[in-house]
């Protein structure tokens with residue numbers, strides 16, 4: 001439901017120039033160039049420089065470019081913003097958000113540095129119990145355009161083990177999706193840490209689709225393809241959606257508001273859902289190859 005394709009959102013450590021150079025060519029829909037937890041304290045300054053100088057070369061590609069700064073509870077986030085804003089990111093990812101005031105703090109700092117009429121969107125990371133409980137208030141801040149689940153930090157704070165089914169996180173995942181949908185912003189799922197477990201990744205991507213996420217954050221090039229495939233409607237789903245829209249349009253021409261397709265009742269709401277599938281498939285097909 002996001003207006004931008006966000007099937008795969010790849011984290012790239014700002015301290016890794018090789019990964020930064022590689023990132024735009026990997027087919028991800030979005031990048032989170034990281035200054036937070038993947039970057040050692042002594043490497044933060046160099047990482048800001050790397051990100052600022054790499055960002056302009058990524059412009060114009062079919063790719064949304066965000067930078068994750070350090071949280072507002074640290075002493076680093078202002079220098080992070082000062083360091084990367086000249087590179088023109090398309091959004092700022094803010095970690096460990098627990099209250100809309102924290103978004104407002106960053107928004108005020110940005111507003112003092114932005115040209116009039118410009119308002120850089122903020123992607124708010126929901127990765128603590130309080131963040132989940134305040135997700136709707138956070139999502140309705142006017143700067144927030146996306147919620148990003150931080151499932152590793154959330155699991156740590158809940159004191160639960162990561163399991164394939166993530167049953168201990170279901171409520172938090174669903175509450176965050178509910179908050180995002182109620183606020184009409186995008187929402188992407190957390191990461192899958194086992195780089196060698198392709199089947200586990202595919203299963204977790206599929207779970208994210210069933211939970212209603214727009215996409216998944218990923219950490220390695222090999223995970224991009226799995227997320228892109230999972231969050232793209234299948235050819236069968238596209239065929240079904242086309243047939244449903246055509247049948248309903250024919251019903252409307254007969255002056256009817258409902259019809260039956262493949263033995264199932266179809267109302268206007270189903271047409272809205274089918275058109276969403278077709279729109280997503282169209283936007284993915286239009287995406288320029290990396």
Ligand code: COA
Nearest residue numbers: 010011012013018019020022023034037038191219220221
């Ligand atoms: N983005 C872009 N390129 C990446 C990448 C990423 N996230 N992760 C790995 N690559 C590149 C490597 O630079 C390497 O490039 P090369 O072939 O030109 O040498 C290639 O992909 C293969 O990498 P590989 O050797 O399999 O992995 P690695 O051991 O170099 O790195 C990780 C493994 C997990 C350290 C790395 O994938 C990573 O840093 N991921 C992101 C972690 C992160 O940002 N976490 C914060 C949020 S949870």
Ligand code: MG
Nearest residue numbers: 095127150153
């Ligand atoms: Mg985190």
